[in-house]
Amino acid sequence: MTIAASFEIRFTRYLLPDGREAARLPSFAADPRALVPDYRAMVFMRALDAKAVAMQRTGQIGTYASTLGKEGVDAGIGRVLHKEDVLLPSYRESGVLMLRGVSPHRTLLYWGGDERGNVFPESPRDFPFNVPIGTQLPHAAGVAYAMKLRREPRVALVMCGDGATSKGDFYEAMNAAGVWQLPLVIVAVNNQYAISVPRHMQTKAQTIAQKAIAAGVDCEQCDGNDLIAVRDTVGRAVEKARIGGGPTLVEAVTYRLSDHTTADDATRYRSAEEVKEQWKAEPILRLRTWLHAKGAWSPAEEQALAKDAATHVQKMVQAYLETPPPGPEQMFEHLYAKLPRQYIEQVAQLTEEQESHVEHHAG
Amino acid sequence: MSNITLVEGINLALARAMQDDDSVVVLGEDVGLNGGVFRATAGLQQRFGAGRVADTPLAEGLIAGMAVGMAAEGLKPVAEIQFAGFAYTAIDQILNHAGRLRHRTQGRLSCPMVLRTPCGAGIHAPEHHSESPEAMFAHIPGIRVVYPSSPAKAYGLLLAAIQDPDPVVFLEPSRLYRRFKEEVSDDGKPLPLDKAFVVREGTDVTFVTWGAMLHEALEAADELAADGLYAEVIDLATLKPIDFDTVLASVKKTGRCVVITEAPRTCSLASEISANISEQALLSLLAPVERVTAFDTVTPMFRLEEKYMPDAARIAAAARKVMEYQ
Numbered sequence: 001m002t003i004a005a006s007f008e009i010r011f012t013r014y015l016l017p018d019g020r021e022a023a024r025l026p027s028f029a030a031d032p033r034a035l036v037p038d039y040r041a042m043v044f045m046r047a048l049d050a051k052a053v054a055m056q057r058t059g060q061i062g063t064y065a066s067t068l069g070k071e072g073v074d075a076g077i078g079r080v081l082h083k084e085d086v087l088l089p090s091y092r093e094s095g096v097l098m099l100r101g102v103s104p105h106r107t108l109l110y111w112g113g114d115e116r117g118n119v120f121p122e123s124p125r126d127f128p129f130n131v132p133i134g135t136q137l138p139h140a141a142g143v144a145y146a147m148k149l150r151r152e153p154r155v156a157l158v159m160c161g162d163g164a165t166s167k168g169d170f171y172e173a174m175n176a177a178g179v180w181q182l183p184l185v186i187v188a189v190n191n192q193y194a195i196s197v198p199r200h201m202q203t204k205a206q207t208i209a210q211k212a213i214a215a216g217v218d219c220e221q222c223d224g225n226d227l228i229a230v231r232d233t234v235g236r237a238v239e240k241a242r243i244g245g246g247p248t249l250v251e252a253v254t255y256r257l258s259d260h261t262t263a264d265d266a267t268r269y270r271s272a273e274e275v276k277e278q279w280k281a282e283p284i285l286r287l288r289t290w291l292h293a294k295g296a297w298s299p300a301e302e303q304a305l306a307k308d309a310a311t312h313v314q315k316m317v318q319a320y321l322e323t324p325p326p327g328p329e330q331m332f333e334h335l336y337a338k339l340p341r342q343y344i345e346q347v348a349q350l351t352e353e354q355e356s357h358v359e360h361h362a363g
Numbered sequence: 364m365s366n367i368t369l370v371e372g373i374n375l376a377l378a379r380a381m382q383d384d385d386s387v388v389v390l391g392e393d394v395g396l397n398g399g400v401f402r403a404t405a406g407l408q409q410r411f412g413a414g415r416v417a418d419t420p421l422a423e424g425l426i427a428g429m430a431v432g433m434a435a436e437g438l439k440p441v442a443e444i445q446f447a448g449f450a451y452t453a454i455d456q457i458l459n460h461a462g463r464l465r466h467r468t469q470g471r472l473s474c475p476m477v478l479r480t481p482c483g484a485g486i487h488a489p490e491h492h493s494e495s496p497e498a499m500f501a502h503i504p505g506i507r508v509v510y511p512s513s514p515a516k517a518y519g520l521l522l523a524a525i526q527d528p529d530p531v532v533f534l535e536p537s538r539l540y541r542r543f544k545e546e547v548s549d550d551g552k553p554l555p556l557d558k559a560f561v562v563r564e565g566t567d568v569t570f571v572t573w574g575a576m577l578h579e580a581l582e583a584a585d586e587l588a589a590d591g592l593y594a595e596v597i598d599l600a601t602l603k604p605i606d607f608d609t610v611l612a613s614v615k616k617t618g619r620c621v622v623i624t625e626a627p628r629t630c631s632l633a634s635e636i637s638a639n640i641s642e643q644a645l646l647s648l649l650a651p652v653e654r655v656t657a658f659d660t661v662t663p664m665f666r667l668e669e670k671y672m673p674d675a676a677r678i679a680a681a682a683r684k685v686m687e688y689q
Binding site for chain 1: 388417419427436456468470472528604
């Protein structure tokens, strides 16, 4: 018998669920105050998320995919990417986009049914929200290929869920990244559920990370509820990719504290006890406990932050509500660089309907 | 000027585009050292390097999806799918992403990619190697579908497809790859997209077709001419969007139309063209529009492919039918 490969999967965790340190901290965490911006971002993400859910419940936006519980993953990734890198998000990555500089009112616009939610003037090379599962992974391989071909010190970072790792797109992109040693980081956000299907029914593999081994791609796991672990693990993968060290698959182990979307009811397929237990491990409380213990964060600051977050969320809600809906002609805009003349008739039909509609109401 | 085949026209256009524009890259299965299974990319890797002419792992969805990513990131990828019958897993990427990226980002990102694939029957190939999926692609918003019928059109239309700022599915009639040669000038000049070509003028009936069927239609037109019936033959060339101005002008002149495709009939482009003529030229028609298509069957293995594909005899018969209609 020949042993072709044997493996261990590295799992990185610095903070235990109760906020105590589990290992010697990486240098970026030596000064706890340096992590306050990350903490503030996470708190803001959660405040916006709660507002978005409430807005869906009151009919102000459509179906919305909550980010509750993945704030540590999103903040960690947002902090390690450079401006010139490219993020390829799934539909649940509004938190990372916020750290990319994208105004969070775009998230409300997107889930409010408006294509302008995918217009990111602040981070123009980043990909839009991606709804079909896993199809963004081949795009990421293409983006990374372009970066490598042009010898640019840039990195493509693509995010997907645990369910997406069952798709061919995931394997195909990872395999190609291995062959060409592309500057690609794949972050599989393992939140334990693909809508109702639990992680153990998604794959018999002990970890999602190990799926990279057959492709010859480096892989590791991190505690996705530990901001320091995410920053460290994804940060190392990104910098390795940047200097030509090739791709990495990072499995960020977390838990979806919310329903899949506002159209879902998770009580149908998981127990209240299970969710209650997971709340003990959530990322914001963990980081706050640690910051408090380090004397880097005070109750007064917490109160001020809550107020700031509420004010900022309200501003974003205003910006969304004040964006008038697009005119119907927007359906034809940007369909092609220049709309082919064959469309003239369809545009005319729409315009005519609009005009008779206006007349009807005026008359 | 050189006397070349259709597949050489493809090769010449690729080389010209790569020479003129550093952002043009070719990717696909066996496109590199091997030069493609039909030799469409022969010599390109030797000339432009493995970075710009990339042999991919064997995964069609990956090829199309990578092209989307490359295009959004500023390259002009020309991706090859080895046979159209294997392009179906790539349709996910073309439909969900290539055709939508510009619109769903409101012009922030775009997708100037070309997906080339040989298609059609008539080369005695194995199962799944003789498909005609043009109607499936033509149904997709935000893309163009182009289908050349000669070496010169292959050269000029492929250059146009590569230069186009939007995604183009470029379907190549494998049956014509080496069937005849034509003088082609490597002048770097694209042919216009979204435009049909009247390849033969006539007065009695209009033939609308594309790809390999153009040559069957021309043969039928010859046969009819011997009997004093003159068919006008239109090569659509761009199947999305269709140049209905040219089609309708011709039908209004002749009053009769036969649409010819080697794809199955139901929901084919022949149906779409027939519907448009009915809507926009009904009073000019002297007979119902006739469709000459393949049968609504699975593309048969090659012992039966000659019976499956329309040929000059079927086209001529349809033409006589519309001529005799009372």
